[in-house]
Amino acid sequence: MAEPTLLEQLRSNEKAFEETGNLFGLQSLPRKEKDPGTYEAVWHILSNVCNLAWEVGCKVSSSPIAVEGGDALWALHLPTGEAICVSRGITAHPGLLAAMIRNFIELGYEEYPGFNQGDIFENNDPHYGGIHSPDFDMAMPIFYEDKLVAWASCVSHVSDSGSVTPGSVGFLNPDCFSDGICISMEKVGENDAFYPWYEKRVRSRTRTPDFVMGDARGRLAGCVALRERVHAVIDKYGLDFFVDATKEYVEDSRRYAVSRVRTQCVPGRIRKSQFKDLAMKGQHVILNKQDVDCLFNLPMEVEIDADAGVRFSLRGASGTVPFGENISPTALKSGLLNGYSHIIGFDMFNSGPEASWEVETAPAGSWANPFEVDYTASSGVAWAPAVMWMSNLYEVFGRLFQMRGFVEEMAAGAATTMTAEFAGVTQLGYYLAGLTLEQASNGSPARGFTDGENSAWCIYTPNADFGNAEVTELYYPIMYLGRNIEPDSGGYGRFRGGLGHTAVWMVYGTPSGIEYQCGCAGMRSKIVSNHGMYGAYPTWPDAPSYAHDTNVQELIEAQKPLIHERGPATKPTIETNIEAADLQANPSAPFLTRELLQNYDIIVHPISGAQAMGDPLERDPESVVEDLNKGWTSPRVASEIHGVQTTMNGEYVVDSVATKQRRSEIREERKARAVPFKEWWDAERQKVAAKENMADAVCAMWRSSMQLSPEYGAELRSFWDLPDDFEF
Amino acid sequence: MAEFHKADVEKLIDGVLPWPAVQDMMKSAKDTDRFDKYIEILQERVPWDEQILLPLTPSLFIIARHGARVVKCRCGHEFGDYRVNWKLSALIHVRDDEESLSKVYKGREMPDPTWVQVREYICPGCGAQLEVEAVPRGCPPDFDFLPDLDTFYREWLGRPLPDTAQFKDLTPDLVAEWRA
Numbered sequence: 034m035a036e037p038t039l040l041e042q043l044r045s046n047e048k049a050f051e052e053t054g055n056l057f058g059l060q061s062l063p064r065k066e067k068d069p070g071t072y073e074a075v076w077h078i079l080s081n082v083c084n085l086a087w088e089v090g091c092k093v094s095s096s097p098i099a100v101e102g103g104d105a106l107w108a109l110h111l112p113t114g115e116a117i118c119v120s121r122g123i124t125a126h127p128g129l130l131a132a133m134i135r136n137f138i139e140l141g142y143e144e145y146p147g148f149n150q151g152d153i154f155e156n157n158d159p160h161y162g163g164i165h166s167p168d169f170d171m172a173m174p175i176f177y178e179d180k181l182v183a184w185a186s187c188v189s190h191v192s193d194s195g196s197v198t199p200g201s202v203g204f205l206n207p208d209c210f211s212d213g214i215c216i217s218m219e220k221v222g223e224n225d226a227f228y229p230w231y232e233k234r235v236r237s238r239t240r241t242p243d244f245v246m247g248d249a250r251g252r253l254a255g256c257v258a259l260r261e262r263v264h265a266v267i268d269k270y271g272l273d274f275f276v277d278a279t280k281e282y283v284e285d286s287r288r289y290a291v292s293r294v295r296t297q298c299v300p301g302r303i304r305k306s307q308f309k310d311l312a313m314k315g316q317h318v319i320l321n322k323q324d325v326d327c328l329f330n331l332p333m334e335v336e337i338d339a340d341a342g343v344r345f346s347l348r349g350a351s352g353t354v355p356f357g358e359n360i361s362p363t364a365l366k367s368g369l370l371n372g373y374s375h376i377i378g379f380d381m382f383n384s385g386p387e388a389s390w391e392v393e394t395a396p397a398g399s400w401a402n403p404f405e406v407d408y409t410a411s412s413g414v415a416w417a418p419a420v421m422w423m424s425n426l427y428e429v430f431g432r433l434f435q436m437r438g439f440v441e442e443m444a445a446g447a448a449t450t451m452t453a454e455f456a457g458v459t460q461l462g463y464y465l466a467g468l469t470l471e472q473a474s475n476g477s478p479a480r481g482f483t484d485g486e487n488s489a490w491c492i493y494t495p496n497a498d499f500g501n502a503e504v505t506e507l508y509y510p511i512m513y514l515g516r517n518i519e520p521d522s523g524g525y526g527r528f529r530g531g532l533g534h535t536a537v538w539m540v541y542g543t544p545s546g547i548e549y550q551c552g553c554a555g556m557r558s559k560i561v562s563n564h565g566m567y568g569a570y571p572t573w574p575d576a577p578s579y580a581h582d583t584n585v586q587e588l589i590e591a592q593k594p595l596i597h598e599r600g601p602a603t604k605p606t607i608e609t610n611i612e613a614a615d616l617q618a619n620p621s622a623p624f625l626t627r628e629l630l631q632n633y634d635i636i637v638h639p640i641s642g643a644q645a646m647g648d649p650l651e652r653d654p655e656s657v658v659e660d661l662n663k664g665w666t667s668p669r670v671a672s673e674i675h676g677v678q679t680t681m682n683g684e685y686v687v688d689s690v691a692t693k694q695r696r697s698e699i700r701e702e703r704k705a706r707a708v709p710f711k712e713w714w715d716a717e718r719q720k721v722a723a724k725e726n727m728a729d730a731v732c733a734m735w736r737s738s739m740q741l742s743p744e745y746g747a748e749l750r751s752f753w754d755l756p757d758d759f760e761f
Numbered sequence: 762m763a764e765f766h767k768a769d770v771e772k773l774i775d776g777v778l779p780w781p782a783v784q785d786m787m788k789s790a791k792d793t794d795r796f797d798k799y800i801e802i803l804q805e806r807v808p809w810d811e812q813i814l815l816p817l818t819p820s821l822f823i824i825a826r827h828g829a830r831v832v833k834c835r836c837g838h839e840f841g842d843y844r845v846n847w848k849l850s851a852l853i854h855v856r857d858d859e860e861s862l863s864k865v866y867k868g869r870e871m872p873d874p875t876w877v878q879v880r881e882y883i884c885p886g887c888g889a890q891l892e893v894e895a896v897p898r899g900c901p902p903d904f905d906f907l908p909d910l911d912t913f914y915r916e917w918l919g920r921p922l923p924d925t926a927q928f929k930d931l932t933p934d935l936v937a938e939w940r941a
């Protein structure tokens with residue numbers, strides 16, 4: 034009997050899942066049951082094979098993003114695409130890589146151009162499920178004795194994607210034509226070598242071709258290393274075992290995710306609104322249509338049914354934006370798998386959990402499903418709205434775990450990811466465009482029993498790492514004047530989020546000036562997040578600043594104080610210590626500077642902390658005082674927000690009596706100034722109807738959300754008692 | 762499998778369980794009776810006697826009384842049927858101008874009040890800040906969680922509640938009353 038084609042296998046897998054509820058129809062896990070030791074051991078061997086590929090690939094690559102930040106990932110897949118196990122690195126990608134391999138099969142590539150050992154396939158095109166142009170997804174089939182037994186895959190984030198602005202965080206891209214180099218579901222090489230025309234395209238269509246090709250060779254080297262090690266594993270444990278066990282790992286992981294929901298959550302309906310701004314009116318943009326302020330509606334509704342099935346809905350998502358912040362449904366699901374792996378399914382991280390949930394297709398024409406309506410929408414940095422939507426997941430499951438008593442598993446909302454990119458001639462005389470990894474180390478969310486960790490977490494990778502300052506200084510013409518924990522940056526609550534940090538850079542050594550792009554890979558400038566979990570106050574908006582044409586060189590020569598930190602919010606150090614012809618102490622972010630920054634210009638770039646949980650009056654006074662003495666909170670926040678009163682004895686000491694009294698006063702003040710909800714509702718609905726004090730971006734968001742999701746619109750109108758034909 | 766005692770869970774809730782023990786809890790197989798231990802602890806800590814069916818948040822509980830299921834604060838204040846968003850029965854303070862926002866967010870940390878309002882939901886009984894929402898004007902309050910309590914008790918815990926209630930969001934009914 035002829036071996037079924039991969040497409041036939043895909044279809045029979047679907048049928049088996051539908052009939053049994055088990056992936057591949059695996060109603061039991063015979064390899065695991067028969068020999069659990071070998072089963073576990075081979076899992077760890079395969080995981081390490083992926084990590085080895087990551088080590089090899091990142092070393093072969095020459096780009097600072099891979100070498101210093103490790104912003105890449107390798108994975109091993111079943112013949113039909115499902116990820117079996119993955120390396121460390123950017124775990125937002127296994128879902129995308131799995132979907133890409135599946136897509137190659139669905140598109141008939143098995144027949145033409147065919148799959149052979151040594152073939153290299155790639156995609157970075159969002160129209161075919163890619164996330165955004167700088168993330169190059171690669172897959173290579175792994176044959177063993179003429180049979181396709183697995184795939185090796187990789188993604189790496191290149192330093193320049195050839196988009197309309199230099200670098201890789203293309204938030205300013207007005208449409209997909211400005212997204213840069215495009216690899217659209219292509220075979221780009223064979224016999225373990227790229228076609229010559231692949232490199233030619235990279236050379237003509239990216240600004241940093243040596244780095245981009247370095248990354249390509251890194252991906253290839255990692256995949257080849259992975260393939261060779263997989264051969265060794267099959268040689269040792271046998272092909273039958275490999276074929277059986279790799280399927281079982283995926284089904285095992287699905288079962289784990291289902292069972293965690295069933296044993297640690299509660300069935301029901303969860304709703305979590307979330308928003309993100311992109312305020313670009315009056316800013317430096319590419320096309321006139323971008324002279325607009327945008328607000329994204331990022332709602333998450335989760336339904337957990339009796340069988341512990343989880344269904345996500347984006348009903349109410351707002352429309353596409355004329356910027357690079359729209360994401361394909363495939364990419365969004367991959368992002369969700371990443372978040373899910375942090376929270377639910379992290380025992381064996383692979384495609385399994387995807388079969389334990391469903392994502393309702395987002396409204397066509399929304400930022401989360403752009404192309405059916407807005408085919409030329411840009412995805413330059415599609416992660417931006419997606420990661421902020423995913424942030425809901427941490428709080429939502431944190432709430433569920435609390436209800437079952439699993440306090441040790443609780444988390445509050447995530448931090449944001451504001452990026453810094455530089456482009457220009459470096460101190461070494463060559464042109465470089467690229468990202469610092471500063472944003473890859475946020476504070477971590479508050480937990481149910483303690484504060485989050487400072488500068489140790491990142492939503493898209495479990496390996497948070499902001500890289501070494503000294504190494505970053507080698508790549509870019511900048512010098513670190515400071516890298517400090519930012520006080521009060523983790524929200525205010527019983528437990529605060531881990532704090533973020535502020536980098537202070539001085540431009541240094543460039544012969545021609547450099548571009549500085551304060552980019553949005555998921556940040557807010559106008560609003561705070563909707564993460565007031567259990568009565569906490571969310572962290573403040575992202576607020577960078579810079580100074581151009583400064584007196585810093587004179588300050589250095591005169592040995593006068595410079596700037597090493599942000600300083601107080603009402604009196605930032607950049608205003609008190611620095612003079613500049615162009616001092617932007619409070620620019621609306623994100624932005625691209627209008628002029629090139631010159632040597633001795635200053636950038637103050639904060640990286641956000643994460644969200645808090647609980648009433649700030651319930652924070653242990655000793656924790657508040659500990660923060661005071663470390664410089665991690667301010668006397669104002671300690672006293673006014675937490676109600677903690679102190680005395681000084683060389684350092685701050687809690688005044689317990691005064692604290693107790695102040696806290697009870699604050700509770701009374703709260704009751705005195707608050708009003709019954711209905712009273713507020715009566716007044717508020719008049720204001721809503723009159724659109725009183727509502728920014729254009731807010732009205733535009735509601736308009737598109739209500740048009741794209743009529744049911745959501747009807748609910749909103751009904752809640753505020755607005756006429757059926759009311760529009761914002 | 763590690764065993765976790767009620768006392769450990771109490772310490773965990775209070776944030777005083779030593780980190781190695783918390784890690785142990787995170788890494789080990791979970792204790793299957795955690796929910797029962799948790800409810801027992803919470804029940805001992807509240808100054809009232811009604812049975813806690815579900816802790817909605819660390820401060821708010823769904824309790825059973827004479828066939829009704831009611832949201833109740835630690836302090837004893839009640840918010841009504843659990844199928845109506847309790848926020849509609851709370852006190853609310855909204856920061857939607859610079860003056861009120863500046864009490865929390867100073868200087869350039871302040872969000873823009875034409876883009877977002879900060880809503881504080883306060884317990885009329887004890888003055889606890891139960892939830893904070895930061896949303897643009899026009900956003901209905903999130904109904905954070907509507908549990909399917911009967912399915913939970915019957916199918917997940919294997920001990921059905923003595924009575925049943927339809928799994929349905931009744932918030933729109935209350936709003937309809939207000940509109941009338």
Ligand SMILES: [Zn+2]
Pocket residue numbers: 834835836837838884885886887888889
């Ligand atoms: Zn109360």
